[in-house]
Amino acid sequence: MARTQGACDRHFFTGSSWESQTSKICCDCCTLGLKTASLGLSCELPGLQLERQCSSTAKTCCEEPSNTKPAVGVVSTRPPETTTSCKDANCSQLCVGAGECTCHEGFKLKRDGVTCEDVNECQTGSHNCSSESVCVNTEGSFHCWFSCHPGFTLTDEITCKDIDECEFGIHNCEQNSVCINTAGSFHCQPKNSCGEGYTLDATGRCIDFDECLITKVCGNHVCVNVVGSYRCKCRAGFSFNNVTGHCEDINECRHHARLLCSHACENTEGSYRCSCIPGFTLAHDGRNCDDINECLAGMHNCGDGQVCVNTEGSFHCQRLVRCDPGYQLTDSNSCQDIDECVLGTHNCGANFVCINTPGSFHCNTVSCPRGYHLSADGTRCEDVDECQTSEMCGGHVCINLEGSFRCECRTGFMFNTISKLCEDINECTHYPGRLCAHKCENTEGSFRCSCSTGFTLTRDGRDCEDVDECENKPCSQECTNVYGSYQCYCHRGYQLSDNDGITCEDINECALPGVCSHNCINTPGGFNCTCPPGGYTLSPDGRTCQDVDECAAETHTCSASEICFNLQGGHRCFNFECPTNFRQATSGSTGNASAVLRCVKSCRLLDLECSHNPTHIITFTVISLPTSQHLKEPEVIALLRTATAVKPANLPDQPDVIFEILDSDEQNSFDVIKDSQDGLIVGLICQVKPILGPKELMLSVVIKYVQLGDVYQQNIMNIHILV
Template sequence: YKNRALLSRVRGQVCCSCCALGLLVRSEGRGCDAHQYLGYPCGHVFLTCCEEEEDLSQIPLRRKQKPRPTVLPRKENGGCSQQCSAVAGRVHCSCFPGFSLMADGRMCEDVDECATNTHSCRPRERCVNTVGSFVCELQVTCPAGYQLRNSVCEDVDECLVRTHNCGLGFVCENTVGSFMCKPKQKCISGFTQDSHGNCIDINECSSLDEPCGSGFNCINTVGSYSCQQKIIMCSNGYHASPNGAKCVDIDECQMGTHRCGVGQICHNLPGSYRCDCICLLSNSFSSILTDVNECWRYPGRLCAQTCENTPGSYHCSCTSGFSLAFDGKNCEDVNECDKKPCSQECANIYGSYQCYCRQGYFLKEDGHTCEDIDECSQSIGNLCAFKCVNVAGSYQCACPPHGYVMSANGHTCRDIDECTTGTHNCSFGQNCFNLQGSFRCLSFNCPANYKKVSDTRCERISCPANSLDCQNSPTRITYYQLSFQTNIIIPAQVFRIGPSPAYSGDHVVISITKGNEEGYFSTRKLNSFTGAVYLQRRVREPKDFQIDVEMKLLRQGTSTSFLARIYVFITSSTM
């Protein structure tokens, strides 16, 4: 009776194990043909569970639809964990496909086909190990501004994850594949925004329709403009017209500014006047020969401007700004600009001239000299992202001497990627990591008892049985590089860590084991299988950190540790 009960219990355990294997094969989407390699009754149980339809909603699946590992019984018939057979009267243990027999000859452990390179994934596919098998995932390379999620490139919200470089006074707005920095406050009157959010001066003299009235020159200033009355140099007998455009004759007779005496009549002339006498003949027999004043007798008909009487004749002359024509009567306008009376630009006008200045200069009170406008000192908005340098008639924006180049707009500075352009000085065995305005040369070397499996990953080599330190060391060491600016809002989540793939029942413990002596960082557990690293203190000056973040994973009663060695670079936010 006791032997029969023991045999019944053993058969029940074998059936349980074979059924679990059938469920596993079915969940991976593989065929159920493997039953032909199993003996009876295991093959029959395997096939029944593999082909049986049951409510899949009751089977817990991971987010990426990968199979949950099946807990296999540790003790089977003859002490075997999976398969048992009799060879020469002795018990012989074997394992299912995808498992290998451990050194004790009884227990079976999963074969990592990805690590042992026994998988069949193609070059563009990534091997992901599963319990008893593996999965081939298509590798997708996403462009800048996107990240891979569920084999699909999704837009990265730089504003949400705080990887943007918007400075103080700007608000980050996410766009597809990138982001925009918009100023928190609009520009004040007299300024407008360029494409980068900078407040630049509006030239009202060119953008407004006649900002100043006639007779005035428009002078642009930073944030505004001024109207300067045109200065016309008129000769004696002339004054500027009401609109300041030309010189007009002064009617001294009408204004009463003449000097004609009693018994004289005032007659206005261009630029002057004459006094005519009222002559009476007292002796009809007198035959005195007197000079005839042609200028009085024929007013305004002999000379275009000024007539001067001479004994027996007359002489025509012109006022300032005019010269006597070849006919000796008419007056022609003199082009005073030929003598270059202005420091910059000269405009000839009828009877005079006008000085004016080029853009970036203003006309001084003497009406002739132009002086440079210092846009940098008068600027209310930010003309330049880094530094404004005043030059004659304008200004120029400058960038730091190293690590930046001027953008095409001439106002903002663009970071030079020394790693891409090859202008770094990293050695052959180092990795170049670009930063804002600089770069770093990093070495990813594996410690003793580790082998390098990728550019940034080290795997632990199998430990000796008596080496407890080796067994307690991290199974994997992975290197990461992060870059942030000094104006990052604190506290800021800078890193997340968790097992991949994650299974139900996983528990993690996150801690910083090295590099946090000044207490700039802290850790927080987000859920049972995810932890995060936070920057909790503000870093006011550019600073480099190297911190070791350890994750201890408790899975099915076994504890395993992993190490993330993170380089954190805090760069300046002035650009």
């Protein structure tokens, strides 16, 4: 950008704010190198404290200036062409006089006499940048790029601020001295004496000296005391120069000319003044320029037979036009047709109508179209006012039109251009679903909304809202409102009537199967279950009859010599006795399927027959079985345990067990299956056929212990079965 004489402050780089700032600094440093080369100075830039990257960029641009293409000022030598107005001049910026092109300040006219190009003040030396700054050309102007001396830092684009080395601790003063900041540097002052900007107080300490007490130290500006020095606070239109220590006038025209003045800007002490190019006058705001109308102000030089025409910034003289008969001259110096028919300057007689033509007129015989009638004098057609006829629009508003009429229909009606009548608008079909929430009914000139059952019309007459039918208590018990209706429901034990759907009727739970295990008594809204008297009690679920175990509760009627066996709804007393040569080992009741009497062999001395009897134990047991008509598979009713281990197949001499049924009241209804549990032989007494009760059966099963084919011991199980 700098090599092409462009302005570095343009937005020529689109990236992050950091990248944009870095690119601008690079451009400014290159501009500094180009300026150094143009002045014939050393490209090493002695005396300037530049950052390393900036110094390298400036040196590169200084040593290779041949890559730049400086702009060459061109002055137009072509005589201006003769034009009659600025309208024909096609000036790129300004036009004055009779079509002469000129440019804004900061631009110059090119050789074509109409195009303006930028003046590079930095190349022509027409800038006013100080020796501490570098001139950078901009479009129509320029600005000075400052570079601060050592000890200063640039706070903005034009202001150098002193670096206080004492405040930032970047000095090298010893402990026996004090750091005193100075403009662009610092110095170390022995602690027993004071430097510039300080004075000794009564105790011998160095204190700040208020330079603002000195008259006119800042001229007409405001003095602000700082520690060890002072600074001047400049008035509006001035800026403080840290190098000179004075307030200097700001040249507003140099930096913001295009923003301050529309034409020319002139700098003044502490301010600026705007002025205008010829053909314009300064507006009341003191900044913009208004065109001078030389024609109205009498400032033109147009002669006889000419008319003055104002232009932007100038005027031109135009030859006066003479019009033919039937035409007249307008303010724009052109000829316009005279309408003799409108002005009444024609000579058409009665029953004729005047027709205007360019520059003249002619008379036609009157023939009025429909909607018109001949005037009383017979010279023209007059409109017929159809609205004078009563009921022309059938009660609506009649509006007469030129050659016709129209009916302005009342709301809810629409004019039919064919029948010329107002017809009712069926809003319900024209706007389906948009007028009414539910139902729409057309009426004469309007419509009416209605709602479905269970809804009522709202105040707007269009929407429908749900009716809470439950407020009127239509149900015999409980009511729930639903959208557009309601629902009745009943308390527990009741159900809605199938007849009306609102009455709650008692449910006869006792009519339902399986409600109670025995007897059911229906009650309003519920039911009660009862059990047979004696032998049963109602369980906690309130439905099932639970058997009372009289044996466990010791409420039975068995004698001391009898054994109690519990049954469903009662109990039985059994009197079992051990056979001869057997004695009672255990007796009692442990449920409805347990041994109630166990007899073991007990032989008298030298009773060989008893001793040789292989039967050692006889057991009497009572079990209860439910009556059954169908039995899908054998059902185990008792378990016979032994202490004999299961015989391995490869050890035939090991003890074994054989189970046999000795006697049974129901032939083929029972069977004994040999099985094993935990490695020991067991016998499973199974019911293999259904048995219908009630009845009592006896079943005897023998358990034989054999070894090498001989029975060395056997036990007998006598089972009393209650079905």
